[in-house]
Each structure stands twice: as structure tokens, then as C-alpha cells.
Amino acid sequence: MREINDKRVREVAEKARAIRRHIVTMLCAAGSGHTGGSLSASDIVACLYFWEMNLDPANPDWEDRDRFVLSKGHAAPVLYAALAERGFFPRELLMTLRKMGSPLQGHPDKRKLAGVEASTGSLGQGISWAVGMALAAKMDKKPYRVYAMVGDGELEEGMVWEASMAAAHYKLDNLVLFVDHNGLQIDGRISEVLSPEPIRDKFEAFGWRVMEIDGHYIPGIMEALNQARLLKGQPVAIIAATTKGKGCSFMEDRVEWHGVAPNREEMEKALAELV
Amino acid sequence: MKKQATREAYGKALLELGKKHQDIVVLDADLSKSTKTAEFARAFPERFINAGIAEQNLMGMSAGLAAAGKSVFASTFAVFATGRAFEQIRNSIAYADLDVKICATHAGITVGEDGASHQSVEDIALMRSIPGMCVVVPADGPSTAQLLEQLYHRKRPAYLRLGRMAVEQVYGEEQKLELGRGVELRTGAEASIFACGIMVDKALLAWELLKEKGISVSVVDMHTIKPLDQELVIKKAQETGAILTVEEHSIIGGLGSAICELLSEYCPVPVLRMGIRDEFGQSGSPQELLRHYGLEVEDIVQKVQKLLEIKLK
Ligand SMILES: Cc1ncc(C[n+]2csc(CCOP(=O)(O)OP(=O)(O)O)c2C)c(N)n1
Ligand SMILES: [Mg+2]
Numbered sequence: 001m002r003e004i005n006d007k008r009v010r011e012v013a014e015k016a017r018a019i020r021r022h023i024v025t026m027l028c029a030a031g032s033g034h035t036g037g038s039l040s041a042s043d044i045v046a047c048l049y050f051w052e053m054n055l056d057p058a059n060p061d062w063e064d065r066d067r068f069v070l071s072k073g074h075a076a077p078v079l080y081a082a083l084a085e086r087g088f089f090p091r092e093l094l095m096t097l098r099k100m101g102s103p104l105q106g107h108p109d110k111r112k113l114a115g116v117e118a119s120t121g122s123l124g125q126g127i128s129w130a131v132g133m134a135l136a137a138k139m140d141k142k143p144y145r146v147y148a149m150v151g152d153g154e155l156e157e158g159m160v161w162e163a164s165m166a167a168a169h170y171k172l173d174n175l176v177l178f179v180d181h182n183g184l185q186i187d188g189r190i191s192e193v194l195s196p197e198p199i200r201d202k203f204e205a206f207g208w209r210v211m212e213i214d215g216h217y218i219p220g221i222m223e224a225l226n227q228a229r230l231l232k233g234q235p236v237a238i239i240a241a242t243t244k245g246k247g248c249s250f251m252e253d254r255v256e257w258h259g260v261a262p263n264r265e266e267m268e269k270a271l272a273e274l275v
Numbered sequence: 276m277k278k279q280a281t282r283e284a285y286g287k288a289l290l291e292l293g294k295k296h297q298d299i300v301v302l303d304a305d306l307s308k309s310t311k312t313a314e315f316a317r318a319f320p321e322r323f324i325n326a327g328i329a330e331q332n333l334m335g336m337s338a339g340l341a342a343a344g345k346s347v348f349a350s351t352f353a354v355f356a357t358g359r360a361f362e363q364i365r366n367s368i369a370y371a372d373l374d375v376k377i378c379a380t381h382a383g384i385t386v387g388e389d390g391a392s393h394q395s396v397e398d399i400a401l402m403r404s405i406p407g408m409c410v411v412v413p414a415d416g417p418s419t420a421q422l423l424e425q426l427y428h429r430k431r432p433a434y435l436r437l438g439r440m441a442v443e444q445v446y447g448e449e450q451k452l453e454l455g456r457g458v459e460l461r462t463g464a465e466a467s468i469f470a471c472g473i474m475v476d477k478a479l480l481a482w483e484l485l486k487e488k489g490i491s492v493s494v495v496d497m498h499t500i501k502p503l504d505q506e507l508v509i510k511k512a513q514e515t516g517a518i519l520t521v522e523e524h525s526i527i528g529g530l531g532s533a534i535c536e537l538l539s540e541y542c543p544v545p546v547l548r549m550g551i552r553d554e555f556g557q558s559g560s561p562q563e564l565l566r567h568y569g570l571e572v573e574d575i576v577q578k579v580q581k582l583l584e585i586k587l588k
Binding site: 020030031032033073098099100101102105106107109119120121122123124153154156157158185186187193194 | 303305306308309313325326327328329331332354355358359387388389390391392393453557558559560563564567
């Protein structure tokens, strides 16, 4: 088991901060896109790309690599920022987000950008991709692990539960699902629009091992990932309590920051906080 | 005249209809601010149901509500309405011939920066293939409002395709449209342009440029793609002997296909189809994308000229 020490935590925290800075900068340059849900996912994604996953940026198609599927594809900026920081492509490319001809499409396009494992954007579908990949690993007796992230609003899609049923049925202990539980969707709070609660009970009833963590506490995320590796016979769901817009005080827990990009002034304000 | 997106006009017209008719119920799938059903939701919260991010259940519940006597308007983005929930629309709504109007916004490539996953270029084809489904693609705000009201009174399954981007007004408030009847906006002898949705305005602009070149064409707004105004299509084919179809949709299965299917049986004349040519969209501004996919005014002008060459051969 990998030791969680101060040095490693500091390194990953530094990456999470870099990812957040990229997110606000590239969204400002793009002039549109999803800010809140990218920021809520940043600490988890940083842990995946800088603590957990076996990857080779020089060989993105390496057969035995671990896979991450961003099922909540609208948070593409967090994925792009992590891939750039991990060395999959030059950081400058981030500034082409959502622009005509850019490989950094508004929602991740697997054909256009190395490192993107699944073309997502239609909520509910990415988790099924992840189940399929985990099944393939089992079939081929491959050691790789599969990670996925869904939004808490995304849990309202029936497909999420179809996929969950399959994952437990096929005992996919090589699959870890993060629920980015920020409490918000587009039309309001998930509790008011259409509540998916109780989330923990649902996953348990569907046959998953469930952990509940603070999705912004890096040692806690690392510890959960360590634990997940030890669990056999079941897929693991990690319900991460997060704050939408985390890191930028004026965006935090504000539903109106779901699908808008910061303007220059807002970006400056955000960057001043992300130090 | 003021630019307005058809989704904006839909939101306003739906609110007005809701005031008049108590049987109207509106459903959305966590996109009410974007589809503009939020205006109705604010005024009539007891007649608005947010299905959450669950389009299949949205359509299934719509069927149940309609079966229980409600006049249902169900909204989300076109790609999720017609794609994700296709089979619910087919088997629960259309098969039972229920009073559900699927009013989907963000159709076509002018969704823009969100990219291909959100740009529906096959929704007309999907909806048109369902038996009995009425398919309507309004060109502007005023026609959206008129056609929406007619769909309310029709009380049968219908698909209304709406856009995200603001568009010029094509119709004055006093002009009357009729569901199922194309509108001959310009009359010319050498060819006929059949357009729908945002392409109607572009066809009118092309008409001006063609006129300057001494080319005389007709321009028809085919706001109702199904049932198709067969009489008008055949009449224009006979009168002008060449047809150009223009749509912000795949050339497979949309307006162009509908017209070719009809004319190949009853009045074969040269037809050219303009639209997305069997490919996905991508991120970009609506203007860049329209240019990239060859859906600009100049493209229409060139296609008409090519069509006339074919016609004369
Ligand atoms: C199938 C589908 N329906 C609707 C949408 C539009 N949409 C994009 S993001 C979103 C809300 C997502 O909320 P949540 O999953 O909680 O994401 P987060 O809060 O993490 O951004 C919706 C409805 C979509 N992308 N896919
Ligand atoms: Mg959420």
C-alpha cells in the first residue's frame, strides 16, 4: 500500500491548485463552458492523475493503463487541465478550449485528444463505458483498473442504475466510481429538482461497497483509493461531498455558476484566490 | 426587426397558452432555463413537472399524463429528447396516439461551443420515421408562436424543433400560417428553394443575391415537414423544374429526403440537398460552424447556380 505522507499530499494539492487555475483561465478564454462542476471535481481528479493511476503520457494507448471516464462530460476542463499537467499535451493547448478546430471540444471527444478515454457529454453514458472497460479487463485478465466520475444530478439518469446493477452482478472490483456530490444541478438543488437520495443506500442495495468522504480533503481521497484496492468481489462507490465552484468564493455553492465562464475580471478575482 | 431565438418565442407562447388553457402541463429535464419552459414553471408551478436528468422517464410520464387527459408539452435538448428517449416516444406516445408535444430546443449545429454531443443533426429523421408523428421546424419567433397554438388544438403527437441562436424575424405579426401548409415567400421561375428553420432567412437573403445576378427563384418555408405539403412541392417542381432543399440537419432523413421521396414517385426533377453531409458537428461559434458546413447564404447561391446547370443539361 502506498504511504500517504505530507510530501505526496503537498504535491497533489499543488496539482489540484494548478488544475483549478487552468480551469478558470481556459474557460475565460473560451467565453463559455462549465465552471462550477469542473472546480468541484478538481481535488479528486488531481488524486487520480497524480496519485492513483498508472499512465504513460508518452504512450497514451498503452494496453495496461488505468482508465478514467469522466461521465459528467460537461466538466471537460478539469480533465483537460489534468491531462496537460500530466504531460499528455502542451499546456498552451488549453487556451484553445471550445474553439473551432481544437481537440479540446466542449465535451470530451476520444477521437480528437489522446488521453481522453471516452466521448462523454450525454449524462449517464460514461458509467456504462467504464463498466464495459472493467469487464474487458476481467475478460483479458488484465491488471488495469477503471475509474469513473458521475455528477449527483447525473444519478437521476436511469442508465446509471442499469450500469450499477451490471457492475455488481459481474463483481467488478476493478471499478471505482466517484459521485461528485455537490448538491446542485442546473435547475437548482438536487433535493428540490429531483432527489436521488439516499445515494448511499441505493448503491448498497445495488450491491456496491460504499465509502463517504470529503471530496476536497486530499489525504482522505488518497486513503479511500488505497482502501478500494483492497476490496474484492464488488465495485466501489465513493460518495464525495464537494462544493460546486470550490476554490473561488464567489462561485461556491452557486447554481448560476454551473454553465457560465468567468469574464476577465472574474477570472482575475478567482486567480487571486487560487494561490 | 428584433432578433429572437425560436426557443425564446416558445417560452413566451407557452406561458400565454398556459394562461388560456388549464389542461396544459409542461415537463422538462433539468434544462428549463435553456429551453425557456422556466417562464411557464414560474407562473404555473402546479402544472410544471421537472423530471430531473431523466429523458426517458420524461417521455413516459408525458404519455401517462396525456392518457389521463392532460395536454402535454415536454421539453429538453433535441439530441436527448429524440435520441435518448426515442423508443419511449415511439412506443408510449406515438403508438398510443397521445396528446404530447415534444418541444425540443438546441437543435442543429448552431448549439455552437458545446460541440457534437449536443448538436442534434438527426432529430428530424428520427421523428419523421415514427408513424403519425407531426414534425414542425419554425423559421422564427412569430411562426413558432402560431404553430405552437395550432399544435395545442391538434391534440396529437408532435415534434417541434427549436433553436438556441437568435434569428431574424421572417414573418410579420399579421401573417397567418397553417400547420401542414408551406409558405411561398418569394415566387420565381427557374428553381425553387425549400427551406426550414433558421435556413429560411438565409434562403431569402440568397434570393436577393440571385436576383442581382438575374436569377429568379421561388423560396418556400416548409415549416411542417410531416405531414408534407405534397401539393405545393409537386406544384413547384412542375412550375420550376428544379428544387434545392436547405436545412440545418443531416441530408439523410430530413426535409431534403422527404421532398426527394415524394418527387421521385410523382414528379422527378433535379433536386440538390443542402445540409450536414453524414458527419458529426464540432465545437465552434454558430457562425463558424454554418460556414464550415456550407450553410451560408453564399453557399445557397452557388448551389442554385449548380442546380440550374444540371437542369439545363
Ligand atoms: C442526457 C443529458 N441530459 C441533459 C444534459 C444537460 N446537462 C448538462 S450538465 C447537467 C446537470 C448536471 O448536474 P450534475 O450531474 O450534478 O453535475 P455537476 O453538478 O457536477 O456539474 C445537465 C442537465 C446532458 N448533458 N445530458
Ligand atoms: Mg451536481
